[in-house]
Amino acid sequence: MAVRRFLHAHGYRYRIHVKELPGCPDVVLPKYHTVIFVNGCFWHGHRNCRFATKPKSNADFWQSKIRNNIRRDELSVQALEAMGWRVISVWECELKNESTLPSLADQVQDNGRSYESEQARRKQRNAEHRAMLKAAQERYEAAMAELGLKI
Ligand SMILES: [Zn+2]
Numbered sequence: 496m497a498v499r500r501f502l503h504a505h506g507y508r509y510r511i512h513v514k515e516l517p518g519c520p521d522v523v524l525p526k527y528h529t530v531i532f533v534n535g536c537f538w539h540g541h542r543n544c545r546f547a548t549k550p551k552s553n554a555d556f557w558q559s560k561i562r563n564n565i566r567r568d569e570l571s572v573q574a575l576e577a578m579g580w581r582v583i584s585v586w587e588c589e590l591k592n593e594s595t596l597p598s599l600a601d602q603v604q605d606n607g608r609s610y611e612s613e614q615a616r617r618k619q620r621n622a623e624h625r626a627m628l629k630a631a632q633e634r635y636e637a638a639m640a641e642l643g644l645k646i
Pocket of ligand 1: 587
């Protein structure tokens with residue numbers, strides 16, 4: 496909630512709990528090609544975090560449950576990145592630190608910029624590729640015409 500409130504107050508537009516994307520990200524910012532996961536330290540097994548306590552009863556059950564959550568998180572991040580999304584994961588304990596949200600917004604901005612420049616490079620490559628094909632076709636046609644041959 497704190498993440499959403501902050502982003503909204505700073506003019507970011509987003510969707511929440513997008514089920515169509517791997518891992519159902521908590522926040523999706525299409526304009527910045529960024530998704531955000533806000534992970535509870537206990538459920539998602541935050542390493543070396545004092546909030547990721549290990550229950551004494553049913554220890555095996557909890558351990559395997561949390562291990563599965565960690566594995567699922569890793570797979571979701573991999574899949575999202577393969578689909579071109581930038582993934583930001585925030586731990587619940589980090590939200591106590593007041594610099595976390597501003598630096599999150601900085602990251603979102605950076606992601607937006609890097610996505611745009613990547614798109615620009617892709618467009619440029621596509622344009623170069625099309626120009627190359629066109630030139631090859633023209634050379635072929637010119638050579639055939641020079642020999643008086645029909646294509
Ligand atoms: Zn934590």
